[in-house]
Amino acid sequence: MELIHIVENFTPLQDPYLLRKAELLKPVLRHETVFPESLPEAPLGKGDSTVIDFGTYLTGRVSLSFGYTGSHPDAPAHIGLFFAENVRELSKDPAAYHGWVSSSWIQDERLHLDILPANVDLPRRYSFRYLRITVLDTSPKYRLTVKRVSCVTETSASPEALKPYTAPEPLLQRIYDAGLLTLRNCMQDVFEDGPKRDRRLWLGDLRLTALANYASYRNTDLVKRCLYLFAGSRFPDGRISAAVFHTPEAEADDTCLTDYSLLFPVVLEEYLRETGDTEALEDLYGTAMQQMEISLGCVGKDGRVLPEAVRDAFFDWAQELDRTACTQAVLVYALRYAACLAERKGDRTKKTHFDAMARNLSAAARTHFLDPETGFYLSNGQLSAASQIWMVLAGVSGGAEARALMKKTGTILDRVPMTTPYIRHYYTEALLKTGLLREALEEICAYWGSMVLSGLDTLPEVWDPADPDASPYDGSIINSGCHAWCCTPVYLLKQITP
Amino acid sequence: MELIHIVENFTPLQDPYLLRKAELLKPVLRHETVFPESLPEAPLGKGDSTVIDFGTYLTGRVSLSFGYTGSHPDAPAHIGLFFAENVRELSKDPAAYHGWVSSSWIQDERLHLDILPANVDLPRRYSFRYLRITVLDTSPKYRLTVKRVSCVTETSASPEALKPYTAPEPLLQRIYDAGLLTLRNCMQDVFEDGPKRDRRLWLGDLRLTALANYASYRNTDLVKRCLYLFAGSRFPDGRISAAVFHTPEAEADDTCLTDYSLLFPVVLEEYLRETGDTEALEDLYGTAMQQMEISLGCVGKDGRVLPEAVRDAFFDWAQELDRTACTQAVLVYALRYAACLAERKGDRTKKTHFDAMARNLSAAARTHFLDPETGFYLSNGQLSAASQIWMVLAGVSGGAEARALMKKTGTILDRVPMTTPYIRHYYTEALLKTGLLREALEEICAYWGSMVLSGLDTLPEVWDPADPDASPYDGSIINSGCHAWCCTPVYLLKQITP
Numbered sequence: 001m002e003l004i005h006i007v008e009n010f011t012p013l014q015d016p017y018l019l020r021k022a023e024l025l026k027p028v029l030r031h032e033t034v035f036p037e038s039l040p041e042a043p044l045g046k047g048d049s050t051v052i053d054f055g056t057y058l059t060g061r062v063s064l065s066f067g068y069t070g071s072h073p074d075a076p077a078h079i080g081l082f083f084a085e086n087v088r089e090l091s092k093d094p095a096a097y098h099g100w101v102s103s104s105w106i107q108d109e110r111l112h113l114d115i116l117p118a119n120v121d122l123p124r125r126y127s128f129r130y131l132r133i134t135v136l137d138t139s140p141k142y143r144l145t146v147k148r149v150s151c152v153t154e155t156s157a158s159p160e161a162l163k164p165y166t167a168p169e170p171l172l173q174r175i176y177d178a179g180l181l182t183l184r185n186c187m188q189d190v191f192e193d194g195p196k197r198d199r200r201l202w203l204g205d206l207r208l209t210a211l212a213n214y215a216s217y218r219n220t221d222l223v224k225r226c227l228y229l230f231a232g233s234r235f236p237d238g239r240i241s242a243a244v245f246h247t248p249e250a251e252a253d254d255t256c257l258t259d260y261s262l263l264f265p266v267v268l269e270e271y272l273r274e275t276g277d278t279e280a281l282e283d284l285y286g287t288a289m290q291q292m293e294i295s296l297g298c299v300g301k302d303g304r305v306l307p308e309a310v311r312d313a314f315f316d317w318a319q320e321l322d323r324t325a326c327t328q329a330v331l332v333y334a335l336r337y338a339a340c341l342a343e344r345k346g347d348r349t350k351k352t353h354f355d356a357m358a359r360n361l362s363a364a365a366r367t368h369f370l371d372p373e374t375g376f377y378l379s380n381g382q383l384s385a386a387s388q389i390w391m392v393l394a395g396v397s398g399g400a401e402a403r404a405l406m407k408k409t410g411t412i413l414d415r416v417p418m419t420t421p422y423i424r425h426y427y428t429e430a431l432l433k434t435g436l437l438r439e440a441l442e443e444i445c446a447y448w449g450s451m452v453l454s455g456l457d458t459l460p461e462v463w464d465p466a467d468p469d470a471s472p473y474d475g476s477i478i479n480s481g482c483h484a485w486c487c488t489p490v491y492l493l494k495q496i497t498p
Numbered sequence: 499m500e501l502i503h504i505v506e507n508f509t510p511l512q513d514p515y516l517l518r519k520a521e522l523l524k525p526v527l528r529h530e531t532v533f534p535e536s537l538p539e540a541p542l543g544k545g546d547s548t549v550i551d552f553g554t555y556l557t558g559r560v561s562l563s564f565g566y567t568g569s570h571p572d573a574p575a576h577i578g579l580f581f582a583e584n585v586r587e588l589s590k591d592p593a594a595y596h597g598w599v600s601s602s603w604i605q606d607e608r609l610h611l612d613i614l615p616a617n618v619d620l621p622r623r624y625s626f627r628y629l630r631i632t633v634l635d636t637s638p639k640y641r642l643t644v645k646r647v648s649c650v651t652e653t654s655a656s657p658e659a660l661k662p663y664t665a666p667e668p669l670l671q672r673i674y675d676a677g678l679l680t681l682r683n684c685m686q687d688v689f690e691d692g693p694k695r696d697r698r699l700w701l702g703d704l705r706l707t708a709l710a711n712y713a714s715y716r717n718t719d720l721v722k723r724c725l726y727l728f729a730g731s732r733f734p735d736g737r738i739s740a741a742v743f744h745t746p747e748a749e750a751d752d753t754c755l756t757d758y759s760l761l762f763p764v765v766l767e768e769y770l771r772e773t774g775d776t777e778a779l780e781d782l783y784g785t786a787m788q789q790m791e792i793s794l795g796c797v798g799k800d801g802r803v804l805p806e807a808v809r810d811a812f813f814d815w816a817q818e819l820d821r822t823a824c825t826q827a828v829l830v831y832a833l834r835y836a837a838c839l840a841e842r843k844g845d846r847t848k849k850t851h852f853d854a855m856a857r858n859l860s861a862a863a864r865t866h867f868l869d870p871e872t873g874f875y876l877s878n879g880q881l882s883a884a885s886q887i888w889m890v891l892a893g894v895s896g897g898a899e900a901r902a903l904m905k906k907t908g909t910i911l912d913r914v915p916m917t918t919p920y921i922r923h924y925y926t927e928a929l930l931k932t933g934l935l936r937e938a939l940e941e942i943c944a945y946w947g948s949m950v951l952s953g954l955d956t957l958p959e960v961w962d963p964a965d966p967d968a969s970p971y972d973g974s975i976i977n978s979g980c981h982a983w984c985c986t987p988v989y990l991l992k993q994i995t996p
Contacts, residue, residue, distance in 0.1 A: 004638050004639065006568070006569055006638075006639055007569070010569060070504070071504050071505070071508065071751075071752050072743050072749050072751065072752070074600075074696065074698070074743075074751065075599070075600035075602050075603055075695075075696070076600070076602040076603065077602060078601065078602035100638070101573070101637075102572075102573035102574070102576075102635045102636060102637040103576065103634070103635045104573050104574040104575060104576035104610060104634070104635040104636070104637070105573055105574065109608070109610070110607070110608045112602060112607070114622060114623075115745050115746055117746070124610060124612060125612075136601070136602070137600045137601045137602045138600065138602070139599075139600040139602070140502050140504075140598070141502065141504055197573075198572065198573070200572070245570050245572075247613050248613055248615070251570050253569075253570065253572065254569050254570070
């Protein structure tokens with residue numbers, strides 16, 4: 001799997017009509033001023049540092065007031081500010097990160113205060129619970145005092161529609177609360193994948209946050225805006241990009257992931273189920289159909305997806321995962337949602353076509369991937385949980401067979417270990433689909449539960465209960481500690497215990 | 499000599515009447531927008547850096563515009579900005595300075611650009627000719643481009659009153675021009691000692707910039723404002739501080755230097771000679787007299803200054819300099835100016851008193867410091883140029899004796915080497931006073947000339963022609979490269995070749 005996609009001379013297909021509608025749907029951000037529980041009392045000299053705990057996870061803009069003790073300052077104060085999402089991040093050295101993701105995501109600032117006392121309104125937005133202030137230098141004549149620190153939070157989540165949810169047990173409540181806090185912090189001008197990193201609208205994340213959002217804040221206009229952004233700026237050949245930038249102007253990322261593009265009709269259909277919004281159906285139906293046509297063009301005569309589609313598929317960070325079976329399955333999965341869209345639109349031809357294609361590709365999947373001996377789907381001979389999960393979600397296996405398959409899958413999870421909450425969500429979803437409610441609940445308690453039990457306030461991008469420092473980026477300091485695709489217990493728990 | 503003065507619980511004596519007048523005299527700053535000669539054409543990736551040359555020395559506020567090449571930026575750009583006054587400073591590593599002066603004076607910033615293209619107006623003022631931009635990180639997907647850089651300069655020097663000056667030879671012209679550029683950059687809300695460091699009003703620097711200012715820009719109100727600031731915030735016992743802070747509010751530094759305090763009546767008398775300002779005489783006469791009384795209180799029965807006055811005297815950075823003779827001389831020197839002030843005020847009693855004291859202390863100086871064998875003044879047995887210079891300037895030696903003494907002094911300059919342009923000024927002034935015009939001109943050409951010949955655009959705080967990296971601060975990166983007390987060729991040259 002290629003980690004960094006660069007398309008030379010990439011010029012996205014811009015649809016001003018759709019982008020204008022996306023702009024009009026831009027949410028009004030809500031603000032709240034939050035103060036830390038306490039401030040350091042001791043004045044800070046050269047080399048001293050102090051950690052300020054805001055008590056909870058925040059996304060917003062920070063203001064600080066500094067004073068001094070001793071003589072009138074005869075030199076500027078030079079200070080370092082390091083914002084950390086959690087205690088683990090706080091323990092890392094920002095200067096020590098040399099991985100392949102840009103270190104510029106680390107929330108580490110340097111600031112000169114020419115005149116003291118000083119009131120500083122930092123211009124950037126930060127996501128954090130902890131703020132470490134380090135005095136890089138003052139002068140021997142004075143010491144710095146921290147007089148006031150505050151954060152004006154930003155979110156487009158509105159609490160009005162939120163119904164209180166009481167989980168059947170305390171651990172599940174903590175998981176739910178952490179999921180909701182994660183979702184709220186990811187809800188900004190768009191659903192950001194992570195408010196610290198990448199602050200960007202990814203389709204895979206959007207699908208999951210949209211589900212969590214329907215189950216909580218119900219800001220359906222934000223989902224609509226994101227759908228219009230994806231449709232409004234696409235690859236030159238019409239494909240939906242894996243991600244879209246929304247500042248300074250909407251522009252598709254030059255990254256295309258097969259499974260992400262295929263989620264566009266899925267997210268649209270789910271949005272329409274929630275809202276019945278006929279305007280969105282009119283505006284976005286064509287783009288959704290285009291995704292299906294492009295993907296169906298990547299299927300061989302034997303009904304199998306071609307390697308070119310598999311090459312650009314994601315599903316999970318696991319490098320070793322063979323993605324052929326998953327890609328076959330996600331296409332069947334998308335075809336079922338596309339058929340619903342066609343029916344909604346009264347497009348009987350397409351409805352019939354998609355139904356037929358789903359049957360054909362499903363049959364091809366069983367022919368080519370299902371191992372009659374073990375009952376597992378093998379992807380070029382590789383046995384992985386991901387392949388079983390997606391075949392079940394796509395309905396390639398159904399009923400008792402699917403239920404048995406998911407039971408068996410629980411015994412082979414270590415074959416190609418799942419590395420992200422993203423694939424963990426679909427695993428839990430597949431357990432629920434096959435009626436394995438107890439197993440689904442156990443998965444939530446074991447996986448998401450271990451996050452909150454380790455002291456996290458928000459749910460992270462990457463989580464390995466056995467190694468809290470696991471990172472696909474050669475350093476966990478760059479991981480996103482509040483990540484959209486991890487917030488789905490908000491949705492999943494309500495499926496199990498409404 | 500103590501380098502860092504800290505007075506515990508220092509509460510200055512504030513005079514709201516005088517400070518109000520100082521506030522009303524605050525100058526309007528003048529601005530000019532300056533662009534560099536050229537911009538880097540190559541886009542900058544991680545680790546790349548580029549130096550932008552503005553072609554001349556500037557003090558002001560900098561704006562930058564950045565763009566990018568490659569894919570849409572998927573991570574912030576993290577950049578470093580290092581402003582250097584001259585090429586030598588540019589070659590130093592800001593992180594390598596660990597001297598006793600605060601490293602916070604080094605003009606070294608770090609900045610995150612969240613969205614590109616970006617227009618950035620830096621909030622601080624910088625003094626520099628060179629700006630190095632370093633890309634600390636971007637992402638593999640894009641490179642940074644520098645599209646526009648500008649500096650809006652700040653000065654309170656107004657060119658209207660400035661008469662063109664043509665020096666008799668090119669080197670002297672270059673020295674004069676560098677002096678004028680230095681003076682202009684030091685003229686801000688007050689006469690700053692250096693616009694990079696310390697940006698503060700020191701009395702020793704004020705005396706010399708005032709002289710240069712009378713000979714060029716003639717902004718006499720700025721001198722008046724500075725006199726009111728010094729008088730407006732003093733030591734609790736009434737002494738004039740060596741320096742005064744003017745932001746956020748006027749406040750005396752808790753540093754007192756005997757020779758600097760004694761320059762207050764000197765600067766006042768010279769200001770009155772230039773302006774005949776009776777309001778200033780009324781308002782500031784009392785404070786000037788108070789300085790004389792305090793200093794005269796530090797004289798023993800034998801007419802010699804007491805060690806407590808000597809301990810807190812400056813004259814030069816030279817650590818090994820015995821300052822007893824200089825302190826004795828500067829008191830006589832100040833008495834002569836104080837006598838003029840008393841005469842101006844019609845205060846005959848004080849005039850008579852100061853004249854008598856000048857005679858007595860002068861006689862005591864000859865008795866206790868003049869070595870009959872060599873004709874040199876010895877300070878506790880130490881032979882230094884500084885002692886001779888100040889005895890001549892104070893008129894303790896006069897006429898042919900003084901002239902011979904200054905001639906001889908030229909042969910013993912290496913005994914206690916002079917380390918600053920400050921004492922070099924008084925040396926040149928003493929040569930002029932004794933009619934040694936050729937020697938004075940030679941000194942200007944040799945000392946100040948070596949600065950401009952080494953490529954400096956402005957005249958520095960510290961200069962040793964044999965060691966351009968000399969620094970009293972354990973690292974020349976922290977030296978001030980544009981320093982008030984070095985600008986006096988603007989004044990001196992007009993004394994020699996008007």
